[in-house]
Amino acid sequence: MRDEAEPGASGRTARSRRQLLAAGTALIGGSLAGRAIAAETGGEETPPHVPRWMKEPGADVGSQPYGQPSPYEKDVIRNIPKGGKQYTSSASRTPLQDLDGIITPNGLFYERHHGGIPEIDPAAHRLMIHGLVERPLLLTMDELRRFPTESHIYFLECSGNPGFEVIKQGKTASDLVGLASCCEWTGVRLKTILDEVGVKPEARWVVAEGADAAALARSVPLAKCLDDALLVFSQNGERLRPQQGYPVRLLLPGFEGNMSVKWLRRLNVVAEPAYSREETSKYTDSMPDGTARQFTFVMEAKSIITRPSGTQRIAEGFNEITGLAWSGRGRITGVEVSVDGGATWQSARLQEPVLNRAFTRFRLPWTWDGQPATILSRAIDETGYVQPSFADLTAIRGMKSFYHNNAIVPWRIAADGEVSNGYV
Amino acid sequence: MRDEAEPGASGRTARSRRQLLAAGTALIGGSLAGRAIAAETGGEETPPHVPRWMKEPGADVGSQPYGQPSPYEKDVIRNIPKGGKQYTSSASRTPLQDLDGIITPNGLFYERHHGGIPEIDPAAHRLMIHGLVERPLLLTMDELRRFPTESHIYFLECSGNPGFEVIKQGKTASDLVGLASCCEWTGVRLKTILDEVGVKPEARWVVAEGADAAALARSVPLAKCLDDALLVFSQNGERLRPQQGYPVRLLLPGFEGNMSVKWLRRLNVVAEPAYSREETSKYTDSMPDGTARQFTFVMEAKSIITRPSGTQRIAEGFNEITGLAWSGRGRITGVEVSVDGGATWQSARLQEPVLNRAFTRFRLPWTWDGQPATILSRAIDETGYVQPSFADLTAIRGMKSFYHNNAIVPWRIAADGEVSNGYV
Numbered sequence: 001m002r003d004e005a006e007p008g009a010s011g012r013t014a015r016s017r018r019q020l021l022a023a024g025t026a027l028i029g030g031s032l033a034g035r036a037i038a039a040e041t042g043g044e045e046t047p048p049h050v051p052r053w054m055k056e057p058g059a060d061v062g063s064q065p066y067g068q069p070s071p072y073e074k075d076v077i078r079n080i081p082k083g084g085k086q087y088t089s090s091a092s093r094t095p096l097q098d099l100d101g102i103i104t105p106n107g108l109f110y111e112r113h114h115g116g117i118p119e120i121d122p123a124a125h126r127l128m129i130h131g132l133v134e135r136p137l138l139l140t141m142d143e144l145r146r147f148p149t150e151s152h153i154y155f156l157e158c159s160g161n162p163g164f165e166v167i168k169q170g171k172t173a174s175d176l177v178g179l180a181s182c183c184e185w186t187g188v189r190l191k192t193i194l195d196e197v198g199v200k201p202e203a204r205w206v207v208a209e210g211a212d213a214a215a216l217a218r219s220v221p222l223a224k225c226l227d228d229a230l231l232v233f234s235q236n237g238e239r240l241r242p243q244q245g246y247p248v249r250l251l252l253p254g255f256e257g258n259m260s261v262k263w264l265r266r267l268n269v270v271a272e273p274a275y276s277r278e279e280t281s282k283y284t285d286s287m288p289d290g291t292a293r294q295f296t297f298v299m300e301a302k303s304i305i306t307r308p309s310g311t312q313r314i315a316e317g318f319n320e321i322t323g324l325a326w327s328g329r330g331r332i333t334g335v336e337v338s339v340d341g342g343a344t345w346q347s348a349r350l351q352e353p354v355l356n357r358a359f360t361r362f363r364l365p366w367t368w369d370g371q372p373a374t375i376l377s378r379a380i381d382e383t384g385y386v387q388p389s390f391a392d393l394t395a396i397r398g399m400k401s402f403y404h405n406n407a408i409v410p411w412r413i414a415a416d417g418e419v420s421n422g423y424v
Numbered sequence: 425m426r427d428e429a430e431p432g433a434s435g436r437t438a439r440s441r442r443q444l445l446a447a448g449t450a451l452i453g454g455s456l457a458g459r460a461i462a463a464e465t466g467g468e469e470t471p472p473h474v475p476r477w478m479k480e481p482g483a484d485v486g487s488q489p490y491g492q493p494s495p496y497e498k499d500v501i502r503n504i505p506k507g508g509k510q511y512t513s514s515a516s517r518t519p520l521q522d523l524d525g526i527i528t529p530n531g532l533f534y535e536r537h538h539g540g541i542p543e544i545d546p547a548a549h550r551l552m553i554h555g556l557v558e559r560p561l562l563l564t565m566d567e568l569r570r571f572p573t574e575s576h577i578y579f580l581e582c583s584g585n586p587g588f589e590v591i592k593q594g595k596t597a598s599d600l601v602g603l604a605s606c607c608e609w610t611g612v613r614l615k616t617i618l619d620e621v622g623v624k625p626e627a628r629w630v631v632a633e634g635a636d637a638a639a640l641a642r643s644v645p646l647a648k649c650l651d652d653a654l655l656v657f658s659q660n661g662e663r664l665r666p667q668q669g670y671p672v673r674l675l676l677p678g679f680e681g682n683m684s685v686k687w688l689r690r691l692n693v694v695a696e697p698a699y700s701r702e703e704t705s706k707y708t709d710s711m712p713d714g715t716a717r718q719f720t721f722v723m724e725a726k727s728i729i730t731r732p733s734g735t736q737r738i739a740e741g742f743n744e745i746t747g748l749a750w751s752g753r754g755r756i757t758g759v760e761v762s763v764d765g766g767a768t769w770q771s772a773r774l775q776e777p778v779l780n781r782a783f784t785r786f787r788l789p790w791t792w793d794g795q796p797a798t799i800l801s802r803a804i805d806e807t808g809y810v811q812p813s814f815a816d817l818t819a820i821r822g823m824k825s826f827y828h829n830n831a832i833v834p835w836r837i838a839a840d841g842e843v844s845n846g847y848v
Contacts, residue, residue: 051548051689057637058540059666060511062504066493067531070670072546073663080486087484100610100658101575106529107491108662116482122496124475148744151525151775151785186524213481234524236660238532239497242483246494265475320572351575353777361575 069107078108079174088116088213091158093178096324097309102153102351102359104181106236111243112158112179114278115214118263122247125211127231131269134198141247144231147188152230152253153358155182155326157299159256159283159403167390167405168423173309173323176409176421177302180326182359185251187232190225190267199269207274208250211265218259219273220252224297228253231264253357254328255297256403258283288398299328301387302406303335303362303379314417316370321348322363327381331355334380335362341374341410342389348377368413374422376410390423493531502532503598512540512637515582517602520748521733526577526775526783528605530660535667536582536603538702539638542687546671549635551655555693558622565671568655571612576654576677577782579606579750581723583680583707583827591814591829592847597733597747600833600845601726604750606783609675611656614649614691623693631698632674635689642683643697644676648721652677655688677781678752679721680827682707712822723752725811726830727759727786727803738841740794745772746787751805755779758804759786765798765834766813772801792837798846800834814847 069076078092091112094104104110111117122141130136158179162170170176194206199222206225210216220229230251233240240246245262252260258278273279273295285293303325308314321339325332331354336345348362362377378387390407397404410422493500502516515536518528528534535541546565554560582603586594594600618630623646630649634640644653654675657664664670669686676684682702697703697719709717727749732738745763749756755778760769772786786801802811814831821828834846 051544051635053542053544053687054635054637054639057512058537058542060540061514061535061537062502062511062516063541064531064667065501065504065516067502067533067665067667069490069530069662070546070664070666071543072670076662077489078486078491080489087486088481090485092486092489099661100573101608101661103527103608103660105660105662106493107488107531109491111485113482113485116484117487118477118482119495120475120477122494146739146742146744148789149524149746149787184525184527211475211478213478215478236527236529237523237525238493238500238529240494241491242494243488243491246496263477315570318570320570322573353779355777363573365572 076108078111079172079178089114091179093174094181095172095174096178096180096304097173097306097312099306102182102324102361103236104183106183106238106241106244109181109183109235109241109244110158110179112257113212113243114216115212117242118212119242120211120247120263125247125265127248127264127267129193129197129267129269132200132203132271133269134200135196137193137197141233144188144248145233147192149186150189150230151184151186153182153184153355154251154253155180155357155359156251156257156260157326159258159296159299162405163402164394164399164405167407167409168421170421171310173304173306173409175310177304179257182326183236185230185232186234187230187248187251190229190231190250191227193231194225194269202271203269205270205273207266207268207270207276208259208261208264209266209268210245210261211263216258216261216278217274217276218261218278219276220250220259222269224252224255254299256283256299259297283403285397285403286400288400296404299326300404300406301325301327301329301332301379301381301385303377303387304409305337305375305377305411308375308413308419309411310419310421312419314368314413314419316368316417319366319368320363321366321375322361323377324359325362325377325379326357326359327379327385328357329385330357330382332360332379333382335360336378336380337362337364338376339366339373342376345378370415372415373413374410375413376408376422378408500532502535503596503602513538515603517598518605519596519598520602520604520728521597521730521736523730526606526748526785527660528607530607530662530665530668533605533607533659533665533668534582534603536681537636537667538640539636541666542636543666544635544671544687549671549689551672551688551691553617553621553691553693556624556627556695557693558624559620561617561621565657568612568672569657571616573610574613574654575608575610577606577608577779578675578677579604579781579783580675580681580684581750583682583720583723586829587826588818588823588829591831591833592845594845595734597728597730597833599734601728603681606750607660609654609656610658611654611672611675614653614655614674615651617655618649618693626695627693629694629697631690631692631694631700632683632685632688633690633692634669634685635687640682640685640702641698641700642685642702643700644674644683646693648676648679676721678723680707680723683721707827709821709827710824712824720828723750724828724830725749725751725753725756725803725805725809727801727811728833729761729799729801729835732799732837732843733835734843734845736843738792738837738843740792740841743790743792744787745790745799746785747801748783749786749801749803750781750783751803751809752781753809754781754806756784756803757806759784760802760804761786761788762800763790763797766800769802794839796839797837798834799837800832800846802832
């Protein structure tokens with residue numbers, strides 16, 4: 001049934017399972033044999049003894065009308081930079097190394113704000129669509145919800161994930177690429193609304209403006225707005241969180257996160273881009289020759305090993321190598337993993353279904369022999385693009401850039417099992 | 425791009441889009457025309473005026489290290505029965521009518537407990553696998569995590585969803601079928617662990633026991649344990665919530681929720697079922713002839729329209745009919761919707777990807793003419809099974825049963841747009 005559950009992976013799966021069973025048996029033959037004996041005696045809390053939480057009734061149903069994580073998971077929170085000058089324009093990262101699967105829970109979705117997080121009354125909020133249109137429109141949130149809806153699982157990623165220097169400083173997977181998250185979004189196709197207002201022939205761009213204190217504005221090519229752009233009001237089933245743009249945001253699948261304008265209040269259909277602060281002084285890429293690349297929208301293919309990863313510690317024997325891969329250009333078609341510093345590469349198994357512009361979970365069974373090692377992953381997407389090394393990337397881009405760093409991240413494993421950033 | 429984004433749905437999509445554009449234009453031609461004029465004057469909070477939340481910086485990044493919903497969504501909480509005798513053995517329901525897409529956020533996942541919610545220390549918790557095995561095993565949570573993992577999006581549903589009488593009493597979609605939720609689960613395939621311990625030839629069942637005050641126990645056929653059964657420690661990326669079995673639960677895709685034992689402490693491999701309380705006095709189906717059906721594991725195909733649904737109010741003109749369908753036997757292959765009380769049926773569009781044993785979101789564009797109407801949906805799964813009417817179901821099952829009611833739910837729409845339970 002395993003192969004049926006993972007169509008297309010049967011070849012790799014078969015090989016993976018042979019490796020795993022060998023490794024698994026070694027694992028049992030080793031440390032776990034002791035545990036089997038321990039079962040006879042048992043600790044205070046372990047069978048055949050009865051743990052204290054079985055001796056009295058637990059908490060009532062509905063003791064949390066809106067549920068929360070276990071108190072034992074209190075350290076699994078957003079990763080917030082320390083000592084920032086101010087936090088109304090700052091970021092917090094998703095703790096990718098603590099998460100499984102591809103869905104990011106809403107409480108841990110990454111944040112990037114330029115004027116802080118507004119608390120918007122949805123009954124008072126309006127979305128205006130105007131400019132080069134036949135019938136300008138002002139929509140309440142109730143009116144927006146009357147249009148046909150769609151749901152899609154898409155990743156969202158900040159274009160500075162990580163900055164070129166940060167890649168040599170971060171300790172954890174979250175420090176390095178935690179400005180990326182993935183969830184199920186529901187909203188109205190922007191094309192549906194643009195069809196209603198009637199876009200004039202001379203229109204080429206749409207300027208999206210947020211209702212935050214920064215009035216963040218970005219120019220979006222009309223072609224993207226007529227393609228897969230969404231006006232989103234829900235994430236992972238429930239309404240958007242305030243940090244993600246409540247009550248409505250723009251979502252541009254595969255484009256740099258800053259363009260998916262949150263707290264969306266205005267869509268101005270125009271002939272020329274606005275050349276706003278966010279597309280001139282920010283979110284441009286400085287090249288070695290002193291010029292700047294502007295309007296670099298698409299997030300290129302990237303991957304990160306989340307286990308084992310920086311600050312974790314592994315034991316000798318079987319260890320599953322697992323992580324995430326994604327591409328702003330479509331589906332991930334492969335992830336290759338090296339356990340010898342890039343000398344040789346193996347194909348990791350991709351968790352089905354592999355979705356368009358979504359996180360893709362990859363896994364590779366590995367038996368660690370206790371010797372120092374460096375492990376890496378590289379993503380390949382449906383265009384054939386292969387995630388570059390930092391050396392290959394900077395050979396073209398130089399070190400003056402901050403945004404669009406999708407370089408391979410190596411993790412160094414010491415003889416004691418400690419995992420650290422291979423660039424440090 | 426819409427068709428590319430929804431492979432296999434192009435036929436229905438084309439038809440749906442024609443209907444929608446006609447309906448959409450009617451919508452704009454009606455109430456929304458007024459809104460377009462309002463844009464010129466604008467309200468206090470609306471463009472061109474600047475709303476108050478743009479006049480001062482918003483909250484800091486990381487003001488919620490673990491994020492919460494907007495205060496304006498405070499009423500979107502679990503649906504808890506009022507006036508119960510006690511709540512250590514009770515349930516709370518997911519507010520399906522307030523949610524979009526297929527993912528249930530962890531904070532709103534339904535609950536059903538028999539001894540309350542234990543607060544378990546994962547460092548002290550153990551999972552014992554014993555009985556008819558070659559090498560009994562006692563696992564810590566860290567040891568369990570060393571095995572190869574898998575992630576799957578599966579629904580989970582209580583078998584009493586709803587009870588036979590409740591279907592004639594519930595007001596909302598949540599009242600009727602809110603004991604069902606869907607999320608991405610990550611864990612270890614149970615087969616992997618059973619292969620490690622070595623199941624003896626005479627083994628036929630596995631008795632799963634929880635570490636709650638009820639020590640809830642259920643007997644599971646060995647065949648299911650060797651098929652797609654999972655030992656789960658994460659849901660929607662993060663660790664299980666205490667209400668869903670933290671730190672580890674059994675998950676049996678498609679089986680009645682009670683069997684996916686939470687707070688799992690023991691798997692006893694045996695030759696005969698345990699005939700526990702939960703499979704004798706409870707979770708059996710009383711038939712008209714006085715006999716009882718036992719071990720009725722699989723949740724049959726079901727669907728519910730979530731918008732419009734009970735206690736909601738709709739306006740004349742375009743309304744998207746949307747809801748959820750699922751089957752314990754595999755994929756949903758179709759959902760048919762009737763807007764004339766069952767006289768005629770139309771195929772709804774299924775949101776891709778349609779996943780095995782997961783919620784499937786369906787949608788149908790509809791223009792309401794303001795006349796009283798009754799709307800219904802029926803699910804069809806990959807086995808060809810069609811969701812029955814309550815009359816057809818009770819003709820065979822009678823009214824003495826409580827569990828496994830998967831009857832069609834009709835919603836009555838009054839001339840004023842008020843939506844109510846068609847059975848009341």
